[in-house]
Amino acid sequence: MVNEIILVTAAIIEQNRKYLITQRPDDGRPNSGEWEFPGGRVKYGEHPEKCLEREIEEELGIMVKTQELFGLSSQVYNDGRHVVLLGFYCKHISGDIQNKDIINWAYVFPKDMNKYNMSLTDLSFVERLKRLC
Numbered sequence: 001m002v003n004e005i006i007l008v009t010a011a012i013i014e015q016n017r018k019y020l021i022t023q024r025p026d027d028g029r030p031n032s033g034e035w036e037f038p039g040g041r042v043k044y045g046e047h048p049e050k051c052l053e054r055e056i057e058e059e060l061g062i063m064v065k066t067q068e069l070f071g072l073s074s075q076v077y078n079d080g081r082h083v084v085l086l087g088f089y090c091k092h093i094s095g096d097i098q099n100k101d102i103i104n105w106a107y108v109f110p111k112d113m114n115k116y117n118m119s120l121t122d123l124s125f126v127e128r129l130k131r132l133c
Contacts, residue, residue: 003080003082006083007048007084008085008086009086010039010085010086010087010088011039011066011088012088012089014089016107017109018107018108019108020097020107021036021105021106021113022037022038023036023116025101025103026103035113035116036118037087038055038056038059039051039055040054040055040058048086048088052064053065053066058100059100060100060105061098062092064093065093068089070089070128071125072085074121075120109133110133111130113130
């Protein structure tokens with residue numbers, strides 16, 4: 001069992017009261033095929049806000065501007081990973097979404113996100129968005 005803490009960022013991108021979620025590649029990595037708010041792992045020494053902007057460009061091919069902190073989520077998985085997720089509101093600056101490192105994407109109303117196989121770490125963000133909307 002691996003005991004590690006992984007710091008990850010997530011973008012909360014709103015468009016017409018819907019929020020962007022993406023589906024991870026089904027490639028055998030942890031959480032394969034699950035839906036999540038887009039983002040990625042923070043590299044050592046990297047600021048979370050800059051990490052998020054980099055990850056969104058790498059995965060989706062769009063430029064975003066990180067704004068204020070949305071929230072924090074923490075989940076310990078059975079394999080020993082402890083994922084700490086920092087969610088930030090983000091503004092879509094430019095570009096059209098591409099499936100660079102994702103299977104699919106959708107803008108979804110928070111009340112409908114339970115129809116997607118969301119990552120456990122992202123569920124608290126889904127619940128918070130439902131309360132805010």
